[in-house]
Amino acid sequence: MADVKPRVKIPSSAKAGEAFTVKTLISHSMESGLRKDGDGNPIPRQIINRFTCEFNGTSVVDMALEPAISANPYIEFDAQIDAAGEFTFTWYDDDGSVYTTSNGIELA
Amino acid sequence: MTFRAKKTAALAIAMSFAIGNTATAEPDLDAVLVINDELEMVTITEAPAHLEGALDQAISGWHFRDAATRRLETDDFENPAFLHVEQGLTAWETVEGTEGESCASCHGSIEESMKGLRAVLPKVNADGELWSMENYINDCRENRMGAEAWGWNTAPMRDMTAAIALQSRGMPVNVAIDGPAQPYWEQGKELYYKRHGLLDLSCASCHEENNGNYIRADHLSQGQINGFPVYRLKQSNMISLHNRFYGCVRDTRAESYERGGPEFRALELYVASRGNGLSVEAPSVRN
Numbered sequence: 495m496a497d498v499k500p501r502v503k504i505p506s507s508a509k510a511g512e513a514f515t516v517k518t519l520i521s522h523s524m525e526s527g528l529r530k531d532g533d534g535n536p537i538p539r540q541i542i543n544r545f546t547c548e549f550n551g552t553s554v555v556d557m558a559l560e561p562a563i564s565a566n567p568y569i570e571f572d573a574q575i576d577a578a579g580e581f582t583f584t585w586y587d588d589d590g591s592v593y594t595t596s597n598g599i600e601l602a
Numbered sequence: 603m604t605f606r607a608k609k610t611a612a613l614a615i616a617m618s619f620a621i622g623n624t625a626t627a628e629p630d631l632d633a634v635l636v637i638n639d640e641l642e643m644v645t646i647t648e649a650p651a652h653l654e655g656a657l658d659q660a661i662s663g664w665h666f667r668d669a670a671t672r673r674l675e676t677d678d679f680e681n682p683a684f685l686h687v688e689q690g691l692t693a694w695e696t697v698e699g700t701e702g703e704s705c706a707s708c709h710g711s712i713e714e715s716m717k718g719l720r721a722v723l724p725k726v727n728a729d730g731e732l733w734s735m736e737n738y739i740n741d742c743r744e745n746r747m748g749a750e751a752w753g754w755n756t757a758p759m760r761d762m763t764a765a766i767a768l769q770s771r772g773m774p775v776n777v778a779i780d781g782p783a784q785p786y787w788e789q790g791k792e793l794y795y796k797r798h799g800l801l802d803l804s805c806a807s808c809h810e811e812n813n814g815n816y817i818r819a820d821h822l823s824q825g826q827i828n829g830f831p832v833y834r835l836k837q838s839n840m841i842s843l844h845n846r847f848y849g850c851v852r853d854t855r856a857e858s859y860e861r862g863g864p865e866f867r868a869l870e871l872y873v874a875s876r877g878n879g880l881s882v883e884a885p886s887v888r889n
Contacts, residue, residue: 499688503679521685565838566685 500595507600513572520585526561544586550579629666641772647879660877663823674887683833683885686840690765699749720770720882724871726782732867735763754862760840764831767884775828777874790872799856826877829886
């Protein structure tokens with residue numbers, strides 16, 4: 495899908511064991527499949543149906559998204575780390591596309 | 603027994619909602635708008651001299667929204683308008699039209715060349731006509747770029763006005779209302795106080811006499827326009843100022859004026875002048 499751009503905001507460093515906020519946003523129309531176009535034909539569903547976050551290969555968040563979620567889904571959660579490493583964020587589209595972005599983080 | 607317990611729990615939840623509503627019944631005038639933890643905005647200021655007897659203070663619409671909506675505007679990452687600002691910034695660099703030019707070809711960096719512009723618009727142009735930002739954009743597109751003009755209320759126009767307005771964020775609104783602007787300002791003022799439609803309402807009926815009161819389940823604001831273009835949660839999209847005017851006039855059950863027409867440009871100048879001194883808040887978030 496065109497115009498899909500994932501964005502992530504995390505601190506560049508964090509203290510071990512101390513919670514910090516992870517903010518993610520992806521531009522996506524989240525077409526619910528329940529709407530009709532001007533001619534009365536159903537607009538096919540196309541949503542992000544799954545979002546995952548991993549830290550150095552370990553699952554942090556694995557979330558199922560449903561059609562009632564609005565466009566440009568914004569997902570925020572808290573996380574903590576024990577070592578420096580890399581967060582990998584993945585969004586799964588109904589059309590099979592997968593959007594991925596990664597952010598490194600240092601230990602303060 | 604279990605059933606009764608459940609009912610009691612449901613009642614408790616309903617009561618807590620009721621209490622929650624009471625707590626937000628008044629606009630929160632003590633809240634302070636700080637964006638990205640660094641940019642403190644003027645959201646309440648002494649009303650400009652021409653409003654003597656009408657309003658004591660100019661108050662940004664931000665104060666009239668609930669805490670969750672207000673919070674969205676405090677972080678650009680959470681502010682959904684920034685997706686549209688990005689589109690506008692991309693368009694700024696995009697070559698279009700027969701002349702092979704982009705906005706950036708002439709104006710260079712948007713951060714420098716467009717700084718302060720939103721705060722002084724609309725203004726009277728070199729030909730003595732009152733122009734809004736959209737007029738200037740389309741003038742460039744047609745006459746310098748050889749590109750097609752954008753419709754006043756189209757997505758690319760809203761995105762571009764958001765990107766340009768952002769460059770003035772935090773600066774005080776300061777539209778000129780004297781000299782060549784004065785006849786337009788008078789025209790706008792007349793429109794503001796003129797009753798429209800089957801409901802016989804003027805702008806002032808709601809936004810001057812009743813701001814802070816409920817209209818159905820929502821607070822009436824002063825109708826300040828320092829945050830436009832806004833991201834409106836109701837439409838989950840950017841909303842241009844003239845589209846907002848259009849909706850307001852339509853809701854009085856009047857035949858509305860044209861978006862971008864002379865009436866709404868005059869009204870834009872007048873309403874902007876009611877907020878002289880407030881920070882440019884665009885692109886803001888409202889419900």
